[in-house]
Amino acid sequence: MGISNIIFIIVLVGSTAFFAHNVRRILHNIRLGRDENRSDQKAERWKTMIMVALGQSKMTARPIAAILHLFIYVAFIFTQIELIEIIVDGVAGTHRFFAPYLGGLYTFVISLIEVLSFLALIATFAFLSRRNLLKIPRFTKSEMTGWPKLDGNIILYLEFVLVICIFTMNGSDEVLHISEGHGSYGFAISSWMGPAVFGGMEVETLHLLERIGWWGHILVVMAFLCYLPYSKHLHIIWAFPNTYYSKLRPKGQFTNMESVTNEVKLMLDPNADPFAAPAPDADATPQRFGAKDIKDLTWVNILNAYTCTECGRCTSECPANITGKKLSPRKIMMDVRDRAEEIGAGIRKNGIDFEDGKSLLGDYITEEEVWACTSCNACVQACPVNIDPLEIIMDLRRYLVMEESKMPAELAVMNTNIENNQAPWQFSPADRLNWRDEA
Amino acid sequence: MSELKVPTMAEMMSAGENPEILFWVGCAGSFDDRAKKITKAIVKILNNCGVKFAVLGAEESCSGDPAKRAGNEFLFQMQAMMNIQVLDGYEVKKIVTGCPHCFNTLKNEYSELGGNYDVIHHTQLIQDLFESGKLKVEGGQFKGKKITFHDPCYLGRANDVYEAPRSVLQKLDAELVEMKRCRAKGLCCGAGGAQMFKEAEKGDKEINIERTEEALATSPTTIATGCPFCNTMMTDGVKNFNKENDVEVLDIAEMIATAADL
Numbered sequence: 001m002g003i004s005n006i007i008f009i010i011v012l013v014g015s016t017a018f019f020a021h022n023v024r025r026i027l028h029n030i031r032l033g034r035d036e037n038r039s040d041q042k043a044e045r046w047k048t049m050i051m052v053a054l055g056q057s058k059m060t061a062r063p064i065a066a067i068l069h070l071f072i073y074v075a076f077i078f079t080q081i082e083l084i085e086i087i088v089d090g091v092a093g094t095h096r097f098f099a100p101y102l103g104g105l106y107t108f109v110i111s112l113i114e115v116l117s118f119l120a121l122i123a124t125f126a127f128l129s130r131r132n133l134l135k136i137p138r139f140t141k142s143e144m145t146g147w148p149k150l151d152g153n154i155i156l157y158l159e160f161v162l163v164i165c166i167f168t169m170n171g172s173d174e175v176l177h178i179s180e181g182h183g184s185y186g187f188a189i190s191s192w193m194g195p196a197v198f199g200g201m202e203v204e205t206l207h208l209l210e211r212i213g214w215w216g217h218i219l220v221v222m223a224f225l226c227y228l229p230y231s232k233h234l235h236i237i238w239a240f241p242n243t244y245y246s247k248l249r250p251k252g253q254f255t256n257m258e259s260v261t262n263e264v265k266l267m268l269d270p271n272a273d274p275f276a277a278p279a280p281d282a283d284a285t286p287q288r289f290g291a292k293d294i295k296d297l298t299w300v301n302i303l304n305a306y307t308c309t310e311c312g313r314c315t316s317e318c319p320a321n322i323t324g325k326k327l328s329p330r331k332i333m334m335d336v337r338d339r340a341e342e343i344g345a346g347i348r349k350n351g352i353d354f355e356d357g358k359s360l361l362g363d364y365i366t367e368e369e370v371w372a373c374t375s376c377n378a379c380v381q382a383c384p385v386n387i388d389p390l391e392i393i394m395d396l397r398r399y400l401v402m403e404e405s406k407m408p409a410e411l412a413v414m415n416t417n418i419e420n421n422q423a424p425w426q427f428s429p430a431d432r433l434n435w436r437d438e439a
Numbered sequence: 440m441s442e443l444k445v446p447t448m449a450e451m452m453s454a455g456e457n458p459e460i461l462f463w464v465g466c467a468g469s470f471d472d473r474a475k476k477i478t479k480a481i482v483k484i485l486n487n488c489g490v491k492f493a494v495l496g497a498e499e500s501c502s503g504d505p506a507k508r509a510g511n512e513f514l515f516q517m518q519a520m521m522n523i524q525v526l527d528g529y530e531v532k533k534i535v536t537g538c539p540h541c542f543n544t545l546k547n548e549y550s551e552l553g554g555n556y557d558v559i560h561h562t563q564l565i566q567d568l569f570e571s572g573k574l575k576v577e578g579g580q581f582k583g584k585k586i587t588f589h590d591p592c593y594l595g596r597a598n599d600v601y602e603a604p605r606s607v608l609q610k611l612d613a614e615l616v617e618m619k620r621c622r623a624k625g626l627c628c629g630a631g632g633a634q635m636f637k638e639a640e641k642g643d644k645e646i647n648i649e650r651t652e653e654a655l656a657t658s659p660t661t662i663a664t665g666c667p668f669c670n671t672m673m674t675d676g677v678k679n680f681n682k683e684n685d686v687e688v689l690d691i692a693e694m695i696a697t698a699a700d701l
């Protein structure tokens with residue numbers, strides 16, 4: 001085994017281990033959330049996942065972006081085949097290990113990868129210019145400065161380098177293959193691009209270029225693997241469980257708070273004994289009403305946050321945001337993720353009772369944002385990976401109202417009216433049918 | 440026009456009768472002067488088609504929707520359970536609502552609290568009446584006119600009801616024009632989530648103005664709605680642009696009742 005194989009194995013094992021460690025960290029953060037049973041309707045869930053995550057069905061709302069994204073997505077999936085070969089070659093010291101076994105199929109697969117890589121390259125340029133030159137509002141909102149902006153660009157630069165490496169590798173290899181008397185590989189693009197760019201070069205230079213392409217390719221992939229867990233690009237993984245576990249009920253059906261149901265039943269039941277011993281399962285710490293921080297949310301909410309691609313489709317459809325209010329559903333999701341990272345790190349260091357005097361509501365999300373929502377579900381509808389920012393917003397409201405009695409004054413009046421008059425306005429309940437007799 | 444016949448559940452029961460459907464009027468439909476007209480239009484259609492219905496009258500109570508969306512789950516569940524007691528007391532099975540918010544709440548959110556009913560929105564009922572041949576209209580005053588329909592969030596996205604209101608409007612022989620944002624992409628009027636009852640947060644525009652602008656861009660003679668709150672928001676928007684003499688904001692029920700000369 002040569003020194004390069006050893007280096008290769010070290011890089012491979014190291015980056016995979018680092019990735020696994022990060023995934024465990026994120027899973028831990030997701031599990032900080034409350035329980036929520038989403039194990040029902042398995043067939044429907046599989047269907048949703050296949051349609052929305054694998055089939056990208058919700059991307060079609062914006063056709064141009066959908067096609068460009070599809071280029072990168074499909075190229076990514078097919079390049080994995082080549083990647084397997086690179087790993088085999090890297091560990092065993094072989095060269096194009098699959099070629100002799102697959103024959104014509106091999107030529108086809110690599111050709112397909114070349115064509116897809118080229119299309120992905122076009123998409124990369126289009127996306128880079130869209131982000132940096134076109135100044136599209138959904139990429140320039142206030143939550144998209146700093147790291148989120150850089151993150152969006154880094155991946156596109158990596159993509160660019162990756163494609164260049166693939167073509168350097170295949171192109172120089174093609175020229176070598178011919179010069180060694182084996183004829184052309186016959187790959188769709190490199191069979192003409194190789195001779196055109198690398199033709200006439202020294203054999204040593206070609207070997208060097210081939211190795212640079214090969215190592216460049218695998219190093220970019222491994223760098224991507226290490227980088228992924230710190231990036232919105234993690235959606236390539238979480239999109240699958242996220243769509244699988246997404247809400248299947250009508251969008252208008254909000255969660256029912258069972259803890260409240262029990263109390264309301266007691267209040268309405270004239271036979272209930274208010275001093276009766278609490279139910280046996282009531283000895284656990286009473287759950288807070290609504291959500292103030294990460295642990296009050298459900299694990300689905302937090303999974304949502306890690307899945308967010310920061311694409312801003314939600315925010316660009318949000319009536320509150322469109323009309324200049326502070327609320328941005330994308331920011332809600334980014335805040336949940338950032339706070340989950342913070343509290344998760346603290347808990348791993350200091351134990352489960354870790355407090356840092358901060359909270360999601362207040363330090364990340366303001367009351368002003370929470371109250372600007374019309375509960376219209378436009379964000380939920382727009383999200384290409386079935387994220388539900390509205391459920392989080394509603395739980396934040398519940399906390400404000402039921403734990404802190406904090407709400408806009410007019411809503412306090414509305415609540416009082418409903419309590420006293422059974423209507424949100426101050427009319428007498430006895431007058432409900434007056435319209436019948438009015439001309 | 441003949442007298443409205445609006446029996447209450449209590450009246451029907453004491454007469455030993457059972458209605459086929461309960462008409463859930465809602466708070467806006469009961470108390471708001473503009474929305475009361477929509478309520479009456481629905482009643483006229485029901486009367487005209489001989490639908491045996493009843494209302495709860497003074498026994499009806501807020502569905503709890505605004506309380507729930509405003510974060511007050513206690514109040515919502517109190518309302519819901521009181522309503523369920525009344526509805527179950529009368530053994531109600533089928534309900535039609537005049538408001539998408541009541542529709543959504545009764546249909547989706549009462550079941551987990553023990554209230555299971557077959558709930559439809561009034562545009563769905565009107566569609567049924569057309570399909571069964573009980574209701575007929577000529578285009579009447581809407582014939583050839585431009586109408587644009589504003590999807591209420593709690594009918595459309597919340598419950599995927601996009602076709603019923605449109606198929607009813609088709610009966611008017613009018614030109615139905617869609618706004619730029621319609622159906623699943625429809626823009627909220629700004630009233631949902633209990634916003635109806637409070638000032639909006641600071642921004643650079645009111646939501647109903649944004650939506651009305653979009654509606655007016657289709658140069659309609661009528662903006663059709665299916666929700667009393669959307670109706671208020673769009674009416675205010677039209678007034679804001681001083682267009683109230685050119686553009687009417689009407690509920691689909693009102694349009695059908697007018698076209699059918701009820």
Ligand code: SF4
Binds near residue numbers: 328393
């Ligand atoms: S539900 Fe709330 S956050 Fe989502 S789009 Fe509507 S107003 Fe914006």
Ligand code: SF4
Binds near residue numbers: 310313382389
């Ligand atoms: S929540 Fe969905 S729509 Fe909004 S930014 Fe994230 S991925 Fe995009």
